[in-house]
Amino acid sequence: MRAFEVVLAWVESRILGGELTVGDQLPAERELARQLDVSRAAVREAVRTLQAQGVLRSSVGAGGAGGTTVTSVPARALVRLLRLHVALANFPVDDVIEARIALERLSIRLACTHARASDLAAMRQAIAVMAQPGVDKARFNDADTALHVAIAEAAGNRLAADLTIAIRESMKVPLLVAFSYVADWDQLVARLSADHAELYAAIDEGDADRAETLVETHIRSAWARLQAALPAGGRHTGS
Amino acid sequence: MRAFEVVLAWVESRILGGELTVGDQLPAERELARQLDVSRAAVREAVRTLQAQGVLRSSVGAGGAGGTTVTSVPARALVRLLRLHVALANFPVDDVIEARIALERLSIRLACTHARASDLAAMRQAIAVMAQPGVDKARFNDADTALHVAIAEAAGNRLAADLTIAIRESMKVPLLVAFSYVADWDQLVARLSADHAELYAAIDEGDADRAETLVETHIRSAWARLQAALPAGGRHTGS
């Protein structure tokens, strides 16, 4: 077993065994290296691995604030992971769309019963940005992401929310590329904004069945329109 | 920007820009360090980060086989990530179950139309193992995982499959723990095996609607039985 894997196994087994939980501190790098009889470089490589998974967080300095602690921030890690694999075309965009629909149906269903006032406000905010006349494509893209993130956050299901966020974020660049090929941008904005208004109404009324249907139709039809606008040849960001 | 982040940004931007795709080789560590004017240690930390995301693969030795190449093996990376966060109780098991149902409904629906003979064989194999009288709990757990993985693989949707695999794998240990509390193990095996037979029949016949309903009922009722068997207090592996 390679040296950094020894460290990895040490930390992972303690996390899986419950001996290390969120907030706990790891021994200092030098100390851990001494304990496991590996070099400090090996410890650092293992720590980087776990940081990439959103499991550890390091900060410099002495005392309680300094050191490496266990956290649990999977959203960022998932976004980075998915974004890269989507770019590598391992996950064809069509497949991503299908998975996204499955997750967002769940998210929006839960959001219908769990949404709080602040969640609804975030949705309205995003919808308002997208409804501005002559809205910029990049701004629209960001706001649409924000809307779907807000819905996912409102669901109260962390895994579904984080996966939804990761998927939507990973599609941001490919979608922006697709936007650039759209001929009648204002018409697309109008159609999508109408969808968003309906979506919001369904959530606000707590009509889970209608919301589920709407979000599937919304995602599917939006993607169909974008696909129709795309040039024939596949791109590295597409499929 | 920290040194290893410089390397990270260099690699990521090239992947997102399509200049690096699966199969391509990175410059050698020493070379890349020289190019980016950082130490080799910084390069290695960045490489470890990307390896944790299933984006890079390193092997020693000269010539074509050696060096660091771009790959795309997200399944393992997702499994490790989810397993840790489930253990950290950031993802409550009940939330995981809901997300799993959403994804497996999609997977099994696709499997009904895409399953090949080899996929069906893998399912039968797993089901046969679980149907053995007096089957071991660990073996049953592995075979059940194999069954759901086989269904996911049969779907032909890589993202849905990888997410399904990651979720089922991340639940392996918590499920095994839950198994240990089950009073009438043989009865549970009988019930679950009956479910599996029905599931297989639906896939074999290509009845997507029935399969979707069955898999949801299967996962939900199995989890309900296990929850009923669990001791009252939450564990670090459950919630």
Place this chain on the structure above:
DNA sequence: CCGGCCGTTTGGTCAGACCATTTGCGTCGC
């Protein structure tokens, strides 16, 4: 022409050093 040997390349690891940041305590000045 073939097979084994050896140098080169590459990732894996280690040791030791220095830096920047942060904390916490002790000292100095008022």
Place this chain on the structure above:
DNA sequence: GCGACGCAAATGGTCTGACCAAACGGCCGG
């Protein structure tokens, strides 16, 4: 007595230089 200042220690971040093991590829001898 008390507060502000400052220094020592701890910690992650980085770099240098070295050596090891594996694997390829060409050279050389049979």
